Amino acid sequence: MTQAVRIEGLRLEAVASGHDIVDEVELTIAPGEVLGLVGESGSGKTTVGLAVLGHTRRGVRVASGRVFIGDTDMLALPERELREARGKLVSYVPQDPSTALNPAMRIGRQVVEVLEFHDFGGSDEARRARTAEVMHEVLLPSTPDFLRRYPHQLSGGQQQRVGLAMAFANRPKVIVLDEPTTGLDVSTQAHVLATVRNLTASHGVAALYVTHDLAVVANLAHRIAVMYAGRVVELGPTAGVFDDPGHPYARYLMAAAPDLGGEREMVGLPGRAPSPGKRPVGCAFALRCELATEECHVAFPPPIEMRPGRMVRCVRPGAVPDRTKAPPVVASSSTVSEKPVLSLRDVTVSYAEKQVVHDINFDLSPGECLVLVGESGSGKTTLSRSIGGLHHEWVGTISLDGKALAHSSRDRSVDERLRVQYIFQNPYSSLNPRRPIGASVARPLMIAGVDEKEADRRVGEMLERVSLTAAHARRYPDQLSGGERQRAAIARGLAADPEVLVCDEVTSALDVLVQASIVELLAALRRDLGLSMLFVTHNLPLVRSMADRIAVMMEGRICEFGPAHDIIERPQQEYTRRLIADTPKITVNGHKDHPDA
Amino acid sequence: MTALPEQQSTPAPPGVLRVSWRMWRTKIGVAIVSLLVLIAFFGRFIAPFGENEALGIPNDPDLEGSLFGLGKLGYDVWTRFLYGGRPILVQAFLSTVLALVLGTIIGLVAAYNRRRLDDALMRTMDVMLALPQIILVLVVIAMFGAQTWLVVLAVGISTVPRIARVVRGTAVSVVERDFVASAEALGEPKMRILGAELLPNVTAPLLVEANLRLTFAIAVIGGIAFLGFTSDPGAANWGLMINEHRGVLAGGQPWGTMLPVIAIALLTIGTGLIGDGLSRAAAGIDRGTVDA
Structure with a gap:
């Protein structure tokens, strides 16, 4: 052939x-x-x-x-x-459709332009027909109304379909x-x-x-x-x-x-x-x-x-x-019965005066790992930022050890600020590029009032704890890989000696192997230090092995909540079922088992 | 867990200053500016005559022992030139520093406190920007006289909006980054967030802008001196010299005008080249390869 x-x-x-x-x-x-x-x-x-x-x-x-x-x-x-x-x-479909499409041009025009450049069909008539056809092929409507939209009026998936349509337009x-x-x-x-x-x-x-x-x-x-x-x-x-x-x-x-x-x-x-x-x-x-x-x-x-x-x-x-001979998952023992370390009561969060998260109630027990899973726009990050005191527009009660937390981190006591630590999604932006790693890790200690010599020692200790070396303290974020940066960011979170770690999609900016090693690290830290974790993610399988309980968020509400095993094996809600079914899977010694969508 | 060493870290990327120094334009700029700074500050020690020493008939082009002939009141042009650079340089430098400090503070505060304070500060800056700088300075001088400190103050303050805009523009995107949120979550004081989190991340464009403003300040202050607004009309001053001798520019004694004109031109070209090098380095132009 x-x-x-x-x-x-x-x-x-x-x-x-x-x-x-x-x-x-x-x-x-x-x-x-x-x-x-x-x-x-x-x-x-x-x-x-x-x-x-x-x-x-x-x-x-x-x-x-x-x-x-x-x-x-x-x-x-x-x-x-x-x-x-x-x-x-040959044609190309780029990674990020939101930047690949021209924001100032209607999508129909963008597809037609590709055809015109190669003089497809020879007439405007033929090109219009081809545009309609290719839109149909990528399962987008080809109504004049839809073609007249601008990229920002489309969802991410639709934008990528337009990208596909442009790529397939000339039948490469x-x-x-x-x-x-x-x-x-x-x-x-x-x-x-x-x-x-x-x-x-x-x-x-x-x-x-x-x-x-x-x-x-x-x-x-x-x-x-x-x-x-x-x-x-x-x-x-x-x-x-x-x-x-x-x-x-x-x-x-x-x-x-x-x-x-x-x-x-x-x-x-x-x-x-x-x-x-x-x-x-x-x-x-x-x-x-x-x-x-x-x-x-x-x-x-x-x-x-x-x-x-x-x-x-x-x-x-x-x-x-x-x-690589992976040990089987050890069933995690959840300890839900104890007095909760963090609890949310009727928390409703708004963004620019628009309600995005509604009536959230849950408790986080000491040593527990609660996974908050949902698609983008489900409000999971907004909620976690509210818990971290980074987002102020919310009502309801978020309490730490029974004591209600103020809305803004600035209004919380030093102790409260240190006990809840937030780890950010993107390690490329969560560390100040102009400051050595050690200085970033030392900040929580300085705020806690630790003297400089002791802080130095603790920084070294924290960096080793996350499998970096004390020598990393003198390096700048630019000199570290993504995984190393995320480890450094975790070390900063740990330096405060926290009780609750809020992890916001901490692996999504990283490569697969690195993702896995970060999850391993977090699991080890949780085991060794008895940390409670609120793990926010869209990647359910990734946290499968760590999760005690899972809360599935949809459109700002928790639509399903329960022990991790139950949710994954016996999802009750249609939405959860779809979420699990759509997750691409591989099994090491098995076959592919993706449902044809 | 196993601690495999994460091997081979890349060396720290060189800063803006070092990158720009690799460019020929920066080197030439630095050479020109250093030469003129040397002349302005130490020229007086090699001056053949006194600053206010009349040697003969005014504007005599060919006096024995006088390099560029005589100028107004019979002073030696070369001597006056060697004395006349310092006031311009000092004033331009001071006013730029003043603008830099105030502009940076305003820019950072505006970027960090979005909404009302931002609006109030930046709209004020916009109003100031709408007025031509030279007119603003002339009005102030006309009202209060041409004291050196007043010129520095007037030029400095009228430069503030430009610096503030650049700082705010850069800082606004820095404020959105997670390390600022992280500092907020830890409850760092606002002053510390401005100074330790934001400021180090706006230095590159700030450096470029400061340099550009210095170039403009030299021109404005030279211009004001040209118009005769100096605190001591008898003292040598490049701007003043140009004005004093422009009558004889075509009359056989061009040097009284030409020397300071060339000096000011070179000075602005020199600082301009440095600024160009800095901005190229800051923007990443002329950077070598992209890593795969």
């Missing part, structure tokens, strides 16, 4: 330093096939995706290799023909999707994925689906390529790779993937992939691999055909690192 995409010996370098960003990439995609390209941030997966469009980012150049789409070598095309090819031969042979569902809720994501699957299958379009989330491609991709430090380390049919990963890194990825079934604990892997210029001579994963031997450090292992159609770059394909 002729391949729709053929990438041969692709190497991309940083212009300034000549360091390899990706190297030795060999991939093919058949018409109608979806290839999942999986990797952490910085693994070079997006760079490869863009190379398929013949594009390199500023400061990156193609050093060698060829990218064929049919018989056209995209990397050899002159600029003018390249522009012609993009959109017609190949489509590159760069994490198109990252910002979307699970239900929306499930629908967008189903659309992608149907469109590629029915029109024979080859798709390269770039993602960091294994679960997403588990149900979508025919084959999977796993990238690490700029190289494809494993390639094979999806079922094969999932059932029996050949590369230790792939095994870690599987073990770190959240599992809603709750049959196993998640296993994280601290550390990060070496960045361009710091990559070793040998296997780039050897630095983090518990199976690594001297042999691994000698040279990057050549591709080995593990079995037909399965390529692995490891000297010991199929070996299983001990840590």
Whole structure:
């Protein structure tokens, strides 16, 4: 069969330093096939995706290799023909539809513009017909009224569908999707994925689906390529790779993937992939691999055909690192009976005078982990910010140990402020970039009135507690990876010696392996320090192993509340059922079981 | 839990100052400005004659031993030039510092206290911006006389709105970031949030703006001196010199005008180049590669 995409010996370098960003990439995609390209941030997966469009980012150049789409070598095309090819031969669906669409242009116009650029159909009539058709294909209405809307009048899922419509408009042979569902809720994501699957299958379009989330491609991709430090380390049919990963890194990825079934604990892997210029001579994963031997450090292992159609770059394909043999989940013992440490009574929160959260009542027992789950816009973050004293527009009672808390953190006593600590979603914005980590961690101690010498000692202790080193205290946030930053932010929360930790989507900005290691850390802290936790998330499987009780939020109300096991196994509410059904799942030794949406 | 070392941290990215120093424009700017600052402050020690020493007929272009001939009242042009830079530089610098301090405080306070205080402060700034700076300064001087401190005050205060706008504009986005919320959750005092959380994160654009304002202050203060508003009309001053000698610019003795004109022009070009380097560094232009 002729391949729709053929990438041969692709190497991309940083212009300034000549360091390899990706190297030795060999991939093919058949018409109608979806290839999942999986990797952490910085693994070079997006760079490869863009190379398929013949594009390199500023400061990156193609050093060698060829990218064929049919018989056209995209990397050899002159600029003018390249522009012609993009959109017609190959098109691109970017990550964030809210920034990819022109906010000042009606969506119908944006789709028509793509058609006009390639002179599709030859007449305005034909283009209008095609616009209606493609809108229909992506399951959007094609009424004049809808086409006249601006992007901001659409939901995130609709925006991404418009992105898909623009990409599919000219009936390209190949489509590159760069994490198109990252910002979307699970239900929306499930629908967008189903659309992608149907469109590629029915029109024979080859798709390269770039993602960091294994679960997403588990149900979508025919084959999977796993990238690490700029190289494809494993390639094979999806079922094969999932059932029996050949590369230790792939095994870690599987073990770190959240599992809603709750049959196993998640296993994280601290550390990060070496960045361009710091990559070793040998296997780039050897630095983090518990199976690594001297042999691994000698040279990057050549591709080995593990079995037909399965390529692995490891000297010991199929070996299983001990840590990835995940222990089964230990049922958590909830201690609901005790006197609550935090309790909410009839809490109603408004945002700019509009009520967004209504009549919330719950208690958090000492040592308990309560998970507040819901889609974006359900009010879960607003509620948690009210508890943290960061959002002031609420009525009702939030009490800590029976004593009502003031609305604003400024009106609470020092003691109250320290006992409830809030960990933010995005570690890239929660640490002051102009201040060393140590100084940030020391702030709660300073406020508690600890003297400087003692504070220094405690900062070191806290950093070690979160698996950083005391030496990290002198570094600036820029010098740390996302996972390290989130650890530092947690250390700051711990420094205050709190009773309640409010964790607001603390893993959503992080890679899968790092997510898992942060959840591991929080679970350990909770066990060792007896912390109570309110864990806000949209990712139910992620916290499956930690949760004692789950509160499902929908449109500002708690629609279902109960022990974690009951909620996941026997959801009572239609909404909860849908939420669980739409969550992409993988099981390590199983099959894909995604309901067709 | 296992504590695998999270290896290899990247080196700290160089600050705006260091990045801008790598650019040729900044180096040239710094060279020019240093030269003129040296002339303005230490030129008087190498001056061949006294500041108020009449040597011969006014505007005599070819006096023996006089480098650029004589100027008004028979003073040596080169000597007057060497003496005349300091007042302009000192006043421009002081007024910029004044504007910087007040503007930063107003900008930060406005950005942090959105709504009413923000509106009150920034609308006041807008009103001030609507009036041309030079006219504002001239009105003040016309009312109270041309004392040095008054010129500094007038130029400084009329520069405040521009700095305040830049600081507020940058700080508004910083206020939205989580580390500020984190400081609030800990109950940090407002002053500390302004000074320790916001201020360090607006320094890059602030530096650029301060530099630009210095350039303008030099021009305004030179201009005021040109119009004759100096506290001591007898003392040498570049702005004043230009005015005093413009009558003979085409009359065979151009140097009395040309020297200070060239100096002020170079000074503004120099500070402009530095500001350009700073702003490029701050905006990340000329930055090398993007990490994958």
